[in-house]
Amino acid sequence: MAVLPIYFDNNATxxxxxxxxxxxxxxxxxxxxxxxxxxxxxxxxxxxxxxxxREQVATLIGATAKEIVFTSGATEAVNLAIKGVAEMYxxxxxxxxxxTVEHSAVLDTCRYLEKKGIEVTYLPVDKNGQIxxxxxxxxxxPTTILIATIYANNETGTIFPIKEIGAIAKQNSILFFTxxxxxxxxxxxxxxxxxxxxxxxxxxKLYGPKGVGALYVRRKNPRVxxxxxxxxxxxxxxxxxxxxxxxxxxxxxxxxxxxxxxxxTYPPQIQALRDKLEAGILAIPETYLNGDKLNRLSNVSNIxxxxxxxxxxxxxxxxxxxxxxxSACASASGQPSHVLVAMGRGKQLAKSSIRFxxxxxxxxxxxxxxxxxxxxxxxxxxxxGPLWQMGINNQLPDAEEWVI
Numbered sequence: 001m002a003v004l005p006i007y008f009d010n011n012a013t014x015x016x017x018x019x020x021x022x023x024x025x026x027x028x029x030x031x032x033x034x035x036x037x038x039x040x041x042x043x044x045x046x047x048x049x050x051x052x053x054r055e056q057v058a059t060l061i062g063a064t065a066k067e068i069v070f071t072s073g074a075t076e077a078v079n080l081a082i083k084g085v086a087e088m089y090x091x092x093x094x095x096x097x098x099x100t101v102e103h104s105a106v107l108d109t110c111r112y113l114e115k116k117g118i119e120v121t122y123l124p125v126d127k128n129g130q131i132x133x134x135x136x137x138x139x140x141x142p143t144t145i146l147i148a149t150i151y152a153n154n155e156t157g158t159i160f161p162i163k164e165i166g167a168i169a170k171q172n173s174i175l176f177f178t179x180x181x182x183x184x185x186x187x188x189x190x191x192x193x194x195x196x197x198x199x200x201x202x203x204x205k206l207y208g209p210k211g212v213g214a215l216y217v218r219r220k221n222p223r224v225x226x227x228x229x230x231x232x233x234x235x236x237x238x239x240x241x242x243x244x245x246x247x248x249x250x251x252x253x254x255x256x257x258x259x260x261x262x263x264x265t266y267p268p269q270i271q272a273l274r275d276k277l278e279a280g281i282l283a284i285p286e287t288y289l290n291g292d293k294l295n296r297l298s299n300v301s302n303i304x305x306x307x308x309x310x311x312x313x314x315x316x317x318x319x320x321x322x323x324x325x326x327s328a329c330a331s332a333s334g335q336p337s338h339v340l341v342a343m344g345r346g347k348q349l350a351k352s353s354i355r356f357x358x359x360x361x362x363x364x365x366x367x368x369x370x371x372x373x374x375x376x377x378x379x380x381x382x383x384x385g386p387l388w389q390m391g392i393n394n395q396l397p398d399a400e401e402w403v404i
Contacts (some may be wrong), residue, residue, distance in 0.1 A: 002369040009322045010299060010359035011154055011182060016251070017207040023254040024209065027247040035244045036235060046246045053253025057214050060256040061180075061199060062190035069215045069236045070249050074181040077200035077215035078105040080240060081177045084226030085146045085198070086113050089175070093143030099123045099131055100342040101158075102150050106179055107338075110148070119143070128292040129158035129343050136168060146175045151183035151199075155339045155355055156291030157300030159187070166195030175224060181205050181213075185259035186267060186297055191216055197224050203248065207360070208255030212248030215240075266360050271298035273367050274358050278303070280371030281356075284378055286392075288404055290340055290353060301356045304340075306402055307391035308381050310351040316377035321370055324355045348401035 007015070027049060035050045037043025054065040071077045086096065098110055100122045110120045121139045123131045131149070147169045152159045162178060169176035177198040183189055184199075185206030191199055202213035217239070218224045226239060233241040278301045281287060286306035305313060314325060325337070336350035345353070356370070382388035390396050 002363070002365040004320050004369075005322055006320065006366045006370060007322045008356045008358060008362070008366075008370060009324050010362075011157075011205070011355065011357035012324055013204045013210065014207045014359055015361065016204075016209055017255060017258060019258060020208050020251045020254045024247045024251040027250050031246075033246075035246055036233070046244075049246060049250050050244055053249045053256075056253035056257045056260075057201075058216075060189070060260045061184060061201070061216060062192050063216050064219065067216050067219050069217060069239050070244060070252075071213045071215055071240055072211055072245070073204075073213040074179065074200045074202035075105040075213075076240075077202075077213050078103075078179055079109050080215055080226065080229050081198040081200060081217075082106065082109045082146065082148055083113065083229055084239075085175055085177070085224075086116075086118050087227035088225045089145040093141075093145040095119045095121070095141050095143040096146045096148060097121045097123065097136065097139050097144060098148045099125060099150070101125050101129055101153055101155075101339045102148070103154055103179055103181070106148055106150070125342055127344050129153055129156050129290070129339065130292055130295070131160065133161065133164055133168065136165065140168075140172055140174065144172070144174050146177060148177045148179075151178045151180035151189070152187065152297050153291070153339060154182050155337055156302045156343075157182075157297035157357075158292040159183070159295045159297065161295075162196070163194045169197075170195045173222075175222075182297060185256070185263075186299065188263060191218070197222070198226075203252035203255055206255050206259050209248050209251040212245050212252050214252065262360070267298040270358050270360065270362065273362050273364065274299055274301055274356075276364075277301060277356060277358070277367045277371060280367075281374055284375055287378075288349075290343065290345065299358045302340075302353060303356070304345065304349050304353040304404075305378055306349060306352070306404070307388045307396075308352050308378055309385070309387060310348075310353075312381050312385075313352060313354070313377065316381065317373060320373060324357070325351070325353060344403070346401045346403035348398065349403065 031045045033042025033046040035046040054068045057068050058065045175197045180199050181202050184201040197218045199216040204210040230241050235241045288304045290302040336347045340350035
């Protein structure tokens with residue numbers, strides 16, 4: 001029997017793996033030294049732990065330890081990468097290419113840079129949330145210095161053709177940055193084979209602690225340079241000053257090590273549960289899957305419920321089930337998902353969408369409960385209000401807002 005409440009919001013954050021917590025604890029109480037303290041055992045112990053974690057992170061993505069810069073999370077890593085490249089390569093050009101379905105960390109950073117004189121091209125996506133490589137090629141200019149795309153979309157799970165994007169960037173001598181926050185730990189990621197020059201990741205998306213992440217910065221072929229965004233102490237080779245969060249970094253390293261060992265087991269296991277959930281919910285009339293069904297993360301189902309008021313839907317389920325109506329960072333805005341709107345979904349349909357994101361602790365009993373709960377709530381909402389009847393009878397004044 002499922003224990004309530006049920007957590008199906010693992011793309012927002014994951015619970016910390018007990019093995020990760022166990023690895024971290026001594027660095028709060030026993031090995032509490034500052035990793036920058038070079039003249040005593042406490043500092044040496046902390047530094048050694050950071051070195052181990054740096055190697056663990058690098059191993060997971062096919063990098064070397066010296067290419068890993070620790071940050072406070074993926075948002076800081078995104079800012080450091082995009083702003084850092086824009087400033088460092090300003091002499092070469094002022095044009096960045098990104099997409100309309102990026103996480104707000106990328107979009108807001110690009111909009112900030114536009115105010116500073118950087119030109120940004122936002123590539124559109126098709127109904128599956130995929131970009132066109134032809135569009136990407138056409139967007140390249142002599143002044144293009146960076147291509148910045150998400151690896152796997154946080155709302156729909158759609159996986160971009162990263163290897164092809166990396167090849168295009170390399171052929172044109174343009175740096176390639178990817179926000180791989182949702183991909184790392186769920187997919188085999190290799191920065192060398194995919195020609196990735198910069199990559200952001202976060203611990204709390206792969207069963208590690210919140211408040212710590214990393215940026216990969218390529219050291220050769222080409223050697224990438226970035227302008228630091230935080231100054232004061234010269235930590236992390238001068239790229240990110242500030243006292244290192246040693247317990248968090250240790251936790252990130254352990255989480256990456258566990259993820260590397262679980263890649264062959266967890267995704268198929270989670271996908272089987274996700275597929276069962278999806279089949280059950282899509283059996284409800286007028287429900288639609290959002291995203292690329294074939295090229296998608298194994299743990300994500302983003303489903304639209306047509307002619308169901310979004311607030312009523314969320315109110316009906318969130319006491320028992322933790323889900324999201326978009327990215328966690330934008331959940332309080334009340335606005336339709338910019339990702340789904342960019343994919344051509346009507347604004348009301350985009351609002352009436354739920355992202356179910358499963359994790360390694362998800363059970364078959366939880367999936368069965370969620371299917372029944374969602375079915376009961378949607379059926380009740382449609383029976384109690386006029387929206388359903390008006391919709392199926394083509395009587396809605398805002399019918400275009402419910403377009404599929």
